[in-house]
Amino acid sequence: QVQLVESGGGLVQAGASLRLSCTASGRTFSTYTMVWFRQAPGNEREFVAAIRWNGGSIYYADPVKGRFTISRDNAKNTVYLQMNSLKPEDTAVYYCAARPWYIGSYYPNAFDLWGQGTQVIVSS
Numbered sequence: 001q002v003q004l005v006e007s008g009g010g011l012v013q014a015g016a017s018l019r020l021s022c023t024a025s026g027r028t029f030s031t032y033t034m035v036w037f038r039q040a041p042g043n044e045r046e047f048v049a050a051i052r053w054n055g056g057s058i059y060y061a062d063p064v065k066g067r068f069t070i071s072r073d074n075a076k077n078t079v080y081l082q083m084n085s086l087k088p089e090d091t092a093v094y095y096c097a098a099r100p101w102y103i104g105s106y107y108p109n110a111f112d113l114w115g116q117g118t119q120v121i122v123s124s
Contacts, residue, residue, distance in 0.1 A: 002026040002113055004096050009118030014088055016122070020081040022096030022115055030054075033102035034072060034079040035111065038092035038120075045095070047106040049081060059106065063089070086122045093117040 008020040022034065036048040049070035050059045058070055069082040079096060097111035104110055 002028065002032070002098060004098060004113060004115035006094065006096050006115040006118040009094060009120045011121045011123065012086055014086060014122055014124050016086050017082070017084045018086065018120060020083065020094055020096075020118060020120075022079045022081075024077045024079075024098065026077075028100065029077040030074040031100045032098040032113075033100070034070075035097045035099075035106055036070060036079075036081045036094060037097060037108055038090075038094045039117075040089075040092040043092075045108045047108075048094070050106050051079060052103065053101065057103075083120070086120075088122045088124045091120060091122050093119050 003025045004022055006022045031053050033052045035050040037045050038048050039045040047061050051070045051072050055072055067085045072079040095117045096115045098113040099111050
């Protein structure tokens with residue numbers, strides 16, 4: 001069973017950058033579509049970005065397009081989320097999720113494998 005561990009969150013000022021990492025255990029990482037979601041207090045978990053197993057297809061939610069970049073290193077079993085020009089509305093717990101060979105819609109209930117989350121706080 002693959003396990004996911006996120007890291008890289010923190011407290012930053014608006015306009016700053018952070019890079020989140022999600023490292024997976026196991027030897028099948030290269031077959032997984034990897035997705036970042038986030039959840040702000042009182043809000044539902046929402047899609048942020050996704051990258052398919054070969055890195056050939058990448059998708060972003062509209063609020064983060066042009067500011068966030070998702071990438072993966074299959075040799076390191078790691079997916080990254082580079083977040084630039086952070087805004088206070090980006091404040092949330094960020095989760096990575098995974099599903100093998102997945103090409104469907106990016107709703108939270110489509111994913112069974114989740115990390116524990118990493119907190120991002122952006123102050124104004």
